[in-house]
Amino acid sequence: MNILKEWYEKIEQADDVASLEEIRIAVFGKKGVLAGEFAKMKSAPNEEKSKIAKELNTHKTALMQQLSDKKIELQTKELYAKMEAEAIDVSMFSTKSSAGALHPVMQTMDRIVEYFASMNFTVKTGSMVEDDFHNFEALNLPTYHPARDMQDTFYFKDAMLLRTHTSPVQIRTMMATQPPIRMIAPGAVFRRDYDLTHTPMFHQIEGLLVDEAGKVSFANLKFILEDFLKYMFGDVAVRFRPSFFPFTEPSAEVDISCVFCKGDGCRVCSHTGWLEVLGCGIVDPNVFEAVKYENVSGYAFGLGVERFAMLIHQIGDLRSLFEGDLKLLEQFQ
Numbered sequence: 001m002n003i004l005k006e007w008y009e010k011i012e013q014a015d016d017v018a019s020l021e022e023i024r025i026a027v028f029g030k031k032g033v034l035a036g037e038f039a040k041m042k043s044a045p046n047e048e049k050s051k052i053a054k055e056l057n058t059h060k061t062a063l064m065q066q067l068s069d070k071k072i073e074l075q076t077k078e079l080y081a082k083m084e085a086e087a088i089d090v091s092m093f094s095t096k097s098s099a100g101a102l103h104p105v106m107q108t109m110d111r112i113v114e115y116f117a118s119m120n121f122t123v124k125t126g127s128m129v130e131d132d133f134h135n136f137e138a139l140n141l142p143t144y145h146p147a148r149d150m151q152d153t154f155y156f157k158d159a160m161l162l163r164t165h166t167s168p169v170q171i172r173t174m175m176a177t178q179p180p181i182r183m184i185a186p187g188a189v190f191r192r193d194y195d196l197t198h199t200p201m202f203h204q205i206e207g208l209l210v211d212e213a214g215k216v217s218f219a220n221l222k223f224i225l226e227d228f229l230k231y232m233f234g235d236v237a238v239r240f241r242p243s244f245f246p247f248t249e250p251s252a253e254v255d256i257s258c259v260f261c262k263g264d265g266c267r268v269c270s271h272t273g274w275l276e277v278l279g280c281g282i283v284d285p286n287v288f289e290a291v292k293y294e295n296v297s298g299y300a301f302g303l304g305v306e307r308f309a310m311l312i313h314q315i316g317d318l319r320s321l322f323e324g325d326l327k328l329l330e331q332f333q
């Protein structure tokens with residue numbers, strides 16, 4: 001049976017399923033070694049036949065068992081090799097994922113809204129496409145009023161336009177509700193401007209407070225704006241300068257002491273020591289008339305959010321905020 005012994009070794013040494021299959025055919029096939037041995041048995045002396053048959057059958061069973069064990073072993077090995085070859089290395093090319101962050105203008109807007117919300121102001125929004133009545137007319141800016149020139153914008157047909165300020169939200173809120181009103185209106189506005197400190201689209205926050213006649217004074221306005229500006233910029237000096245807005249009377253422009261030079265005078269504040277940050281005033285009676293309010297008093301203010309963001313983060317060129325440059329934006333995360 002030596003001839004069979006070598007096959008145990010061959011099975012043992014087979015290193016893939018395909019060569020194992022060749023061995024199986026060579027041993028168990030019709031013309032295989034076993035068949036050959038059984039055939040030879042026929043010519044053996046009769047008394048030895050049963051012994052040979054027994055021995056051959058023992059080998060047959062043993063070889064079959066070894067073959068099937070080996071097959072499982074090789075299949076497993078091949079499966080693992082295949083898995084390894086086809087595996088995706090998830091640790092490769094791992095790029096750092098970032099959760100992102102709010103744009104500095106939006107961060108600033110949130111902070112401003114946070115202050116006024118804490119003072120019981122409600123947040124109102126309006127449409128960016130407005131009509132002439134809400135953007136100008138009702139705000140005491142009749143068609144040929146020269147102050148319209150300060151706010152040139154983009155016009156559509158039928159006296160529709162991109163709103164030049166958030167003030168139309170004052171009008172819409174007053175026409176939709178009755179006093180008392182305490183509202184702010186954050187949102188995008190549009191003007192035909194483009195330089196270091198102006199972009200055609202920017203954001204404003206409007207504020208309006210209306211109550212019974214005689215209840216709202218310039219002192220109230222002064223108090224809340226001073227408190228607000230100290231909340232935003234820390235310990236700055238605040239100054240009110242007489243100014244003009246068609247929808248407020250009296251009107252004022254509000255300055256803070258320069259956050260860069262602390263009032264000594266530098267390039268940013270044009271050596272004045274002051275930075276202009278918002279416009280405000282007592283609501284003009286003509287505005288109340290336009291919305292059919294009687295026996296009321298109120299104050300209003302409006303500010304540019306980008307201007308605040310520039311001052312808080314010491315950004316030199318406003319336009320850079322809108323270029324989508326991650327190197328700049330990532331500094332504010």
Ligand code: PHE
Pocket residue numbers: 164165166167206207245248279280281300301302303
């Ligand atoms: N709407 C004014 C502007 O855009 C700002 C403002 C609002 C001034 C409310 C006074 C009162 O310039």
